[in-house]
Amino acid sequence: MRINKLLLICLTAFLVFSCDNEDDDNPAPVPPRDRGEVAIEDDQALIDYLSTHFYNYEEFENPAENFDYQIVIDTISGENGDKTPIIDSDKLITKTINNEGVDQQLYILKVREGVGAKPKFADSTLVTYEGQLLTSDVFDGNLKTPVWFSLVAYLARNATGSFAPRGGTVKGFNEGLQEFGGASGFKVKADNTIDWNDDYGIGAVFMPSGLAYFNSAPTVAIPDYSPLIFKINMFRVKKADHDRDGIPSFIEDLDGDGDVFNDDTDGDGLPNHSDSDDDGDGTPTIDEIVINEDGTIIYTDTNSDGTPDYLDPNFFK
Known part of the structure; x- marks a missing residue:
């Protein structure tokens, strides 16, 4: 009976000190300053x-x-x-x-x-x-x-x-x-x-x-x-074109706020500057624009709806 009590006391002490050590190893995160x-x-x-x-x-x-x-x-x-x-x-x-x-x-x-x-x-x-x-x-x-x-x-x-x-x-x-x-x-x-x-x-x-x-x-x-x-x-x-779709990455900041990660035309989780098919219509962006010999870009709008083809999921080439 005394042996059982001794084992119980040792087990309890072990658990207490184990919990204390875990708390020491994992301190509460400090929130960032203002x-x-x-x-x-x-x-x-x-x-x-x-x-x-x-x-x-x-x-x-x-x-x-x-x-x-x-x-x-x-x-x-x-x-x-x-x-x-x-x-x-x-x-x-x-x-x-x-x-x-x-x-x-x-x-x-x-x-x-x-x-x-x-x-x-x-x-x-x-x-x-x-x-x-x-x-x-x-x-x-x-x-x-x-x-x-x-x-x-x-x-x-x-x-x-x-x-x-x-x-x-x-x-x-x-x-x-x-x-x-x-x-x-x-x-x-x-x-x-x-x-x-x-x-x-x-x-x-x-x-x-x-x-x-x-x-x-x-x-x-x-x-x-x-x-x-x-x-x-x-x-x-x-001039960076990260997704190699023919459109410089800075131009893929459609709202002009300096954040290219909040411009995702097709909502697929890939921002336009990392997405080779910006509108998700199955036709690569580079096939929906015209790149001139001098590097300038023509943003075609085949159906004349005001949205260039590469951003228009309703236009299929």
């Missing part, structure tokens, strides 16, 4: 940073023969005490961006605008970049080899036959890159590396956390609610 409050805090943090830091503007104004055209940011102090702060630079612009219902300030340093085409919000860009915190800690980057970024995500079929998102950037990066043009051209050297014309876009984007990762950063190197800095060199812009 976006409006965070936006105010982040804007002040960015203003403070821009007021106390400078970039190597003198090197850009009088470049040495071996100058690498990379932005270097440093604190205004000591022997650098007489430098012009970034916030007073005539190359700094501000954009007000609404995200999740909150207006936020994006600061863009346009050291060199670039002479080539500027990207639309849904295009692809070839850039070198470096991302850092306001503490100067670098969390990501590639300043040597340009990489392609699809500025908006799209849905693509994976190996299992289902659709999964690919690409996309944070809103502040997207909005910032739209202010820069690519190079006018390039030369391929004997070793097959590319030498870009010296007129590509160069700059930096300073963004609040609400235009970055807010409370859901993809790496522990970025704390929650962190304003970010991205230095960028823009080399080339490509």
Whole structure:
């Protein structure tokens, strides 16, 4: 009888401590902070940073023969005490961006605008970049080899036959890159590396956390609610057509709200920029438009009902 009681006490203690451990391993989720409050805090943090830091503007104004055209940011102090702060630079612009219902300030340093085409919000860009915190800690980057970024995500079929998102950037990066043009051209050297014309876009984007990762950063190197800095060199812009249906993805934003994921003409769950048959009539979109030799598009409306064929499920070719 005593043995049974002892077993019962041990079992009860085990269950109690097991429950406690489970609670410790799975703490209650913390709700996100108010976006409006965070936006105010982040804007002040960015203003403070821009007021106390400078970039190597003198090197850009009088470049040495071996100058690498990379932005270097440093604190205004000591022997650098007489430098012009970034916030007073005539190359700094501000954009007000609404995200999740909150207006936020994006600061863009346009050291060199670039002479080539500027990207639309849904295009692809070839850039070198470096991302850092306001503490100067670098969390990501590639300043040597340009990489392609699809500025908006799209849905693509994976190996299992289902659709999964690919690409996309944070809103502040997207909005910032739209202010820069690519190079006018390039030369391929004997070793097959590319030498870009010296007129590509160069700059930096300073963004609040609400235009970055807010409370859901993809790496522990970025704390929650962190304003970010991205230095960028823009080399080339490509007009993106994610579903290869002949219509550039930015045009598939039918309501013009900058969100291509809420435009789904046939309601099949695939937004138009990821759907090769936008109206779901069984005829591919590319067969319901005419693409001229110069790349311009004719949106045919065969039944003259005011809706182009590629968006008209009532027209069958």
